[in-house]
Amino acid sequence: MGLALLAIIWLITLVSTYFFAAKTWWLPHGASASAQWIDGQFALTYALMGIVFLAAQLLLGYVVWKYRDRPGAEKVEYSHGNTKLEIIWTVLTAVLFIGLNLMGGRVWAAERFAPAQANAIPVEVTGMQFAWYFRYPGPDGRYGATSPKLVDPSSGNEAAVGLDTSDPASKDDVVTGTMYLPLNRQVDLTLKAQDVIHSFFVPSFRFKQDAVPGLAIKMHFTPIELGDYEIACAELCGLGHYKMHGMVHVVSQEDFDKWLAAREAEKQ
Amino acid sequence: MATTAHVHAHAAPQGFIRKYVFSLDHKVIGLQYYFLALTAVFIGMFLSLLMRVHMIWPNAVLPLVGDIKPETYLQLMTMHGTIMVFFVLTTAPQGGFGNYFLPIQIGAPDMAFPVLNMLSFWTTFVAFVVILAAFFATGGAPLHGWTGYAPLSALKNSGPGEQLGADLWITSIAIFCLASLMGALNFITTVLDLRAKGMTMMRMPLTCWAWFVTAVLGLLAFGVLLSAGILLLLDRNLGTSFYVPLVIVNGQVMAHKGGSPLLWQHLFWFFGHPEVYIAILPGMGVASQVLSTFSRKPIFGYKAMVYAIMAIGILGFVVWGHHMFMSGMSPYSAFAFSIMTMCIGVPSAIKTFNWLGTIYKGRVRFKTPMLYAIGFVSLFVSGGLSGPFLAQPVLDIPLHDTAFVPAHFHLIMGVAAIFGIFAATYYWFPKMFGRMMNETWGRIHFFTTLVGTYAIFMPMHWLGMAGQPRRYSQFTEVAYLKHLMPLNTFITYAAIITIAAQFIFLINLFWSMFKGPKASDNPWESTTLEWTTATPPPHDNFGGVTPVVNHGPYEYSVPGAAKDYVMQTDPA
Numbered sequence: 033m034g035l036a037l038l039a040i041i042w043l044i045t046l047v048s049t050y051f052f053a054a055k056t057w058w059l060p061h062g063a064s065a066s067a068q069w070i071d072g073q074f075a076l077t078y079a080l081m082g083i084v085f086l087a088a089q090l091l092l093g094y095v096v097w098k099y100r101d102r103p104g105a106e107k108v109e110y111s112h113g114n115t116k117l118e119i120i121w122t123v124l125t126a127v128l129f130i131g132l133n134l135m136g137g138r139v140w141a142a143e144r145f146a147p148a149q150a151n152a153i154p155v156e157v158t159g160m161q162f163a164w165y166f167r168y169p170g171p172d173g174r175y176g177a178t179s180p181k182l183v184d185p186s187s188g189n190e191a192a193v194g195l196d197t198s199d200p201a202s203k204d205d206v207v208t209g210t211m212y213l214p215l216n217r218q219v220d221l222t223l224k225a226q227d228v229i230h231s232f233f234v235p236s237f238r239f240k241q242d243a244v245p246g247l248a249i250k251m252h253f254t255p256i257e258l259g260d261y262e263i264a265c266a267e268l269c270g271l272g273h274y275k276m277h278g279m280v281h282v283v284s285q286e287d288f289d290k291w292l293a294a295r296e297a298e299k300q
Numbered sequence: 301m302a303t304t305a306h307v308h309a310h311a312a313p314q315g316f317i318r319k320y321v322f323s324l325d326h327k328v329i330g331l332q333y334y335f336l337a338l339t340a341v342f343i344g345m346f347l348s349l350l351m352r353v354h355m356i357w358p359n360a361v362l363p364l365v366g367d368i369k370p371e372t373y374l375q376l377m378t379m380h381g382t383i384m385v386f387f388v389l390t391t392a393p394q395g396g397f398g399n400y401f402l403p404i405q406i407g408a409p410d411m412a413f414p415v416l417n418m419l420s421f422w423t424t425f426v427a428f429v430v431i432l433a434a435f436f437a438t439g440g441a442p443l444h445g446w447t448g449y450a451p452l453s454a455l456k457n458s459g460p461g462e463q464l465g466a467d468l469w470i471t472s473i474a475i476f477c478l479a480s481l482m483g484a485l486n487f488i489t490t491v492l493d494l495r496a497k498g499m500t501m502m503r504m505p506l507t508c509w510a511w512f513v514t515a516v517l518g519l520l521a522f523g524v525l526l527s528a529g530i531l532l533l534l535d536r537n538l539g540t541s542f543y544v545p546l547v548i549v550n551g552q553v554m555a556h557k558g559g560s561p562l563l564w565q566h567l568f569w570f571f572g573h574p575e576v577y578i579a580i581l582p583g584m585g586v587a588s589q590v591l592s593t594f595s596r597k598p599i600f601g602y603k604a605m606v607y608a609i610m611a612i613g614i615l616g617f618v619v620w621g622h623h624m625f626m627s628g629m630s631p632y633s634a635f636a637f638s639i640m641t642m643c644i645g646v647p648s649a650i651k652t653f654n655w656l657g658t659i660y661k662g663r664v665r666f667k668t669p670m671l672y673a674i675g676f677v678s679l680f681v682s683g684g685l686s687g688p689f690l691a692q693p694v695l696d697i698p699l700h701d702t703a704f705v706p707a708h709f710h711l712i713m714g715v716a717a718i719f720g721i722f723a724a725t726y727y728w729f730p731k732m733f734g735r736m737m738n739e740t741w742g743r744i745h746f747f748t749t750l751v752g753t754y755a756i757f758m759p760m761h762w763l764g765m766a767g768q769p770r771r772y773s774q775f776t777e778v779a780y781l782k783h784l785m786p787l788n789t790f791i792t793y794a795a796i797i798t799i800a801a802q803f804i805f806l807i808n809l810f811w812s813m814f815k816g817p818k819a820s821d822n823p824w825e826s827t828t829l830e831w832t833t834a835t836p837p838p839h840d841n842f843g844g845v846t847p848v849v850n851h852g853p854y855e856y857s858v859p860g861a862a863k864d865y866v867m868q869t870d871p872a
Binding site: 109113117240241246 | 369370371374443444445449451452455458459460544545546547548549550551553558559560561562595596597598599600601602603604626627628631632634635638639642643645646649650652653654656657659660661662663664665666671674677678681682685686688689691692693694695696697698700701702743747750751754758759761762763765766767769771772773774775777778779780781784787856857858859864
C-alpha cells in the first residue's frame with residue numbers, strides 16, 4: 033500500500049509538472065506594454081511555487097512509503113517536534129511569500145498608482161447586458177453629457193449610452209460597438225456600467241477591470257502590437273454573460289485618425 | 301469544571317420522536333447534521349454533473365431538467381455553489397463531526413446548551429428546505445452565483461430566477477446564518493466550560509482546537525452575512541438602495557439611486573473569506589488527529605499547530621479584499637490585503653511541514669482514514685500553492701475570474717475539505733455505528749477519488765492561464781476559447797468517473813452500518829477520550845463516569861510504555 037501511494041502521488045505530481053512545464057496551455061501572447069512585467073512576475077511565481085510543489089509532493093510520497101509499518105521497521109522516534117526547525121521553516125516561508133509579494137507590488141504600483149499620460153487617447157467603455165460600447169470624445173477632447181432617460185440600448189450608437197445631443201460637447205462624441213486604438217499610444221480608459229457589474233477583460237493586453245454601475249473607474253494601458261484582440265466579459269452579468277464579447281482593433285495612428293474622421297462624418 | 305457538568309445533563313429520552321427527531325443528544329444531532337450534508341452533497345454533485353455535461357454537449361436533453369438553456373446553467377451553478385458551501389462544507393465538518401465528537405473528546409456529557417443545539421439543527425434544516433424550494437419557484441433558481449453580487453442579485457428584472465427564486469435564496473442564507481450563530485455560541489461555551497478534569501486547553505486534541513476556532517470565526521462572520529442578507533432583501537422588496545445606484549436595465553431606468561455595489565462585496569467577503577477557513581480548519585484538525593494516530597507518533601509541533609490555527613483564524617478576517625482586486629476598490633488597499641494574504645500562507649505552510657514531520661520516522665498504518673489524511677495533505681499543498689498567485693493583485697489581472705480561481709478553491713476548500721470529511725467518516729464510523737467500514741472498498745474509493753479530483757481540477761489551472769473566464773456556459777462565442785475545448789471535454793469525462801466512484805462510498809457507508817463487522821471500543825488504538833467509552837457511546841457519553849485526563853492527546857510510542865499508545869485517561 034505504501035508503494036501504491038508513493039507511485040500515485042509521484043505520478044500525479046510528475047504528470048502535472050510536465051504539463052505546467054511544457055506550457056502546452058499558457059497565457060495568450062502579450063500585446064501591451066505591461067504584459068512583459070506581469071508575465072515576468074507570473075513566471076517567477078510559477079517557478080518558485082513549482083519547486084515547492086514538486087518538493088512537498090515528492091517528499092510526502094517518499095515518507096509514507098519509507099516509514100510504512102512492516103515487520104522489522106525501525107522504532108518510531110518519540111518526539112513532539114523541534115522548535116529550531118519550526119523557526120527555520122517559518123522564517124523561510126515568510127521571506128519567500130512576502131518577498132514575492134513585494135516584487136509583484138512594484139509592477140502593480142506602476143500599473144495603477146499613476147494617472148494616464150497627458151497625450152493618452154481617452155476612451156469611455158460602457159458595459160450593459162450583454163454588449164460593450166466605446167465612446168470617443170472627438171476633437172474637443174471632452175465627453176458630452178449623458179442622461180439615463182435618453183438611453184436606448186437597441187440603437188447600437190450614441191443613444192446606447194444616452195448621449196444628450198443638446199450639450200455642445202457631445203456634438204463630436206462618437207460611440208461604437210467595436211474598439212479602435214492607435215498603436216503605441218496610451219489609452220486613458222473610463223469604465224462604466226449601466227445595469228449590473230461587468231468586467232472588461234482583454235487577455236492579450238493583460239488588462240482586466242470591473243465596470244461598476246455608479247462608478248467611473250479610470251485605468252490606462254498601452255497596446256504595442258497591431259492586430260485584433262478579443263474582449264471577454266469576466267464578471268457574471270446574467271444569462272448572456274458567455275456571449276458578452278467584443279473586439280479591439282489596434283491600428284496605426286494614421287488609420288485610427290481616418291477611422292475616427294469617417295465615423296464623425298457618418299454621424300453628421 | 302466537572303461540577304458544572306451535571307447541570308447540563310439530561311435524562312435519556314424515551315420514544316422515537318424525542319430520541320431521533322427532536323433529540324437533545326449531541327450525538328443524534330451530529331448524525332442529523334451529517335445526513336443532511338450527505339443529502340446536500342449528492343444534490344450539489346448532481347448539479348455539477350449537469351453543468352459539466354452541458355458545457356460539452358449543449359444540446360443534450362438531461363434527466364430532471366430537460367433542455368438546458370444558458371441561464372439554466374447559471375442557475376445550476378448558483379445552487380451548486382450555495383448548497384456545497386453552506387450545507388456541505390459548513391455543515392458536515394462542524395455541525396456533524398464537531399457536534400458528535402467535541403463533547404466526547406473533552407470529556408463532557410453533552411453540549412453546553414442542548415436545546416439550542418437542537419434548535420440550530422432544525423433551523424439549518426428549514427434553511428435547506430427553503431434553498432431547495434428555489435428550484436420550484438416561478439422563473440426557477442437565481443442565476444447570480446453563490447457570491448450574489450449586487451446589482452445582479454438586487455434587481456428582480458436582471459435575469460431569469462431573480463424574482464422569487466432569488467428571494468428564497470437569500471432568505472435561506474439568512475436562516476442558515478441564524479442557525480450557525482446558535483451553533484457557534486454553543487461550541488465556544490462547551491469548550492470553555494465543560495472540559496473534564498485535567499483537560500487543559502493545551503491537552504485538547506487538535507480537532508477540538510479546530511472546532512473551537514471555527515466556532516469563533518462563525519460567530520464573527522455569520523452575523524455580518526446575516527445583516528448583509530437582510531439589506532439585500534430590503535433592496536429587493538422594499539425599494540431601499542443599499543447596494544443599487546441609479547441603473548438602467550434594458551432601457552428601463554430603475555427606481556434606485558445612490559447605493560454601492562461594492563458594499564455588498566465588502567460585507568459578503570468579510571464573511572466569505574473566514575468561511576473558507578470554517579470549511580477547512582476542521583479538516584486540518586482531523587488530518588492532524590489521523591496522521592498522528594496512524595503514524596503511531598506524537599503530532600509534530602503541537603503548540604505550533606495550535607498557534608497556526610489561531611493565526612489562520614485571526615488573519616482570515618483581514619484578507620477579504622483579495623477577492624476584490626479587480627472590483628474598483630482602491631489600488632492602495634490592494635497592497636495591504638495582498639501582504640496579509642501572503643502572511644496567511646505562513647501558518648498554512650507550518651501545518652504542512654508539521655504533518656510531514658509527523659509521518660517522518662513514524663510507522664505508517666495504511667487504513668482508509670490514513671489514506672484520506674495523506675490525500676488531504678497532498679491536496680492542501682496543491683490547492684494552497686495557487687494561493688500566492690491569486691494573492692498578488694498584479695497576477696489577478698490575468699487570473700481573476702478565470703478558471704484558475706475555481707481550480708484553486710475547489711482543490712483546497714472543496715476537495716481537501718471533503719477529504720477531511722472522508723477521513724473523519726472512515727475514522728469515526730466504528731465509534732458512531734459500532735461496526736467497521738469495508739477497507740478494500742475504502743481503498744478503491746480513495747484512489748479513484750484522488751486521481752479523479754486531480755484530473756478534474758489540475759487542468760482547470762491551465763484553462764485559467766489561457767484566459768477562460770469562469771461562469772461561462774458555452775465556449776462558442778469567444779474565438780480564443782475554442783482551442784481549449786479538448787481540455788474541457790477531458791475534465792467532463794474525469795468528473796463523470798469521479799462522481800460515479802462516490803457511489804462506492806455511499807454503498808460502503810450504508811452496507812457497513814448494518815452488515816459491517818462489529819467494532820471494538822478502540823479499533824485504531826487511538827488515545828483520545830472518545831475511544832475510552834463504549835461503542836456506540838451511551839446517552840451521557842461515559843456511562844456515569846466522569847473522565848479524568850492525565851496526558852496530552854497524541855502520546856504514541858512512548859518509550860517504556862506497555863503499549864505503543866497512552867490513552868489520555870491512563871494513570872499519570
